[in-house]
Amino acid sequence: QSVVTQPPSASGAPGQRVTLSCSGSSSNIGGNTVNWYQQLPGTAPKLLIYDNDQRPSGVPDRFSGSKSGTSASLAISGLQSKDEADYYCAAWDDSLNGVVFGGGTKLTVL
């Protein structure tokens, strides 16, 4: 069981906006930056958001990240079928001295 919590599933219709949550503690999200990874079916994870709210080049601005206290969120607007994937948040944990991943949220586009 991960020390960072994500809801196991989320869904939305094409064109809608969905928000995925990520909850941790002061030793991880509360004290360090949050990163988000997208894993399309059968592929390796891909960096989606880094440093809480920064998008790597090539990531559409439909994806946005935010952090407040010990929680973080990933918002996806204008939902598309190709956004169906697993989404993981991650942060450094000062107590564990390692990287902690959330359990992941499986996003379904209805």
Add this chain to the structure above:
Amino acid sequence: EVQLVESGGGLIQPGRSLRLSCTASGFRFEDYAMHWVRQAPGKGLEWVSGINWNIESKGYADSVKGRFTISRDNAKNSLYLQMDSLRDEDTALYYCAKVSGDGYYYDYFDSWGQGTLVIVSS
């Protein structure tokens, strides 16, 4: 273009050992920390281990501490994971991942390999 290619996975009996490799190209390997992340079948991502660019700093998840050893050979642009005393629960796809910032142990993973599958079973 950054490329990370893992190898060495396979079917192995519990209690045995296996060594994974990750060969890197497309960047100055010796300047970057590298990590291993695994994913059990149908499960989420789990950080396994990391090693700093100068090998002075290494870290392990509690689940593998004392059984796994991370190493690197900067001359060969290669990262390794020696896995001893393997258990059924070590069955997973093992990814190597590169951090973004040179000199950082961890900031975020900007590149991932495709993974190598380890199956621990009798």
